[in-house]
Amino acid sequence: MQKIAVCVSGGGTNLQAIIDSIADGTIKNTEIAVVISNKANAFALERAKKANISSICINPKEYADKKQFAAAMIDTFKEYNIDLVVFAGYLVVVPDEIIKEYRNRIINIHPSLIPAHCGMGYYGLKVHESVLAAGNKVTGATVHFVDEEADHGPIILQKAVEVQEGDTPEILQKRVMEEAEWKILPMAINLIGEGKVYIKDNIAHIS
Ligand code: GRF
Numbered sequence: 001m002q003k004i005a006v007c008v009s010g011g012g013t014n015l016q017a018i019i020d021s022i023a024d025g026t027i028k029n030t031e032i033a034v035v036i037s038n039k040a041n042a043f044a045l046e047r048a049k050k051a052n053i054s055s056i057c058i059n060p061k062e063y064a065d066k067k068q069f070a071a072a073m074i075d076t077f078k079e080y081n082i083d084l085v086v087f088a089g090y091l092v093v094v095p096d097e098i099i100k101e102y103r104n105r106i107i108n109i110h111p112s113l114i115p116a117h118c119g120m121g122y123y124g125l126k127v128h129e130s131v132l133a134a135g136n137k138v139t140g141a142t143v144h145f146v147d148e149e150a151d152h153g154p155i156i157l158q159k160a161v162e163v164q165e166g167d168t169p170e171i172l173q174k175r176v177m178e179e180a181e182w183k184i185l186p187m188a189i190n191l192i193g194e195g196k197v198y199i200k201d202n203i204a205h206i207s
Pocket residue numbers: 008009010011012013014015044088089090109110111124177181
């Protein structure tokens with residue numbers, strides 16, 4: 001049984017997609033052992049409670065420094081015997097200690113086709129504003145392993161989404177979530193749980 005920790009900061013629609021995908025069998029042999037948020041009022045925590053999933057708030061601002069925050073997160077991952085950490089709208093700059101301890105066992109969902117429209121400062125609606133400002137006709141979402149650079153690690157899955165005339169950032173965000181994010185994040189979790197994802201020369205492959 002693959003035990004995952006889902007880290008959230010906001011509404012939790014990607015968390016909900018994972019919960020629903022476990023319930024309908026899209027994700028096999030996997031359990032959400034804990035949901036962790038840096039924000040005590042994140043609606044994602046309400047979704048976890050409603051699904052009877054353990055949830056805790058670990059706020060980096062409550063720790064003296066990054067090292068102590070990292071230790072608190074790692075201790076929690078170990079307490080719940082976590083195999084895979086999933087960042088699902090987790091707006092925290094992750095200390096390198098965590099990435100080193102869980103190298104290639106942390107994945108993130110980003111709402112663009114990396115390496116476009118990503119990196120520090122590219123989150124939420126800002127990503128879609130950037131896509132529209134560039135006049136892109138196609139955008140999408142990416143699931144990737146997390147490394148020390150923002151939105152940079154080996155890409156696991158991507159799914160393209162059409163940009164339509166008249167799109168606002170809000171309309172585009174909704175389409176990318178519905179048509180891409182909520183599909184490829186559960187798919188990636190399932191593939192990893194089935195041992196079908198491997199990395200060679202820093203490129204992720206699916207067997
Ligand atoms: C999503 O667009 C995700 O791609 C990005 O942050 C947003 C989180 O949304 N990382 P939610 O909290 O999963 O609804």
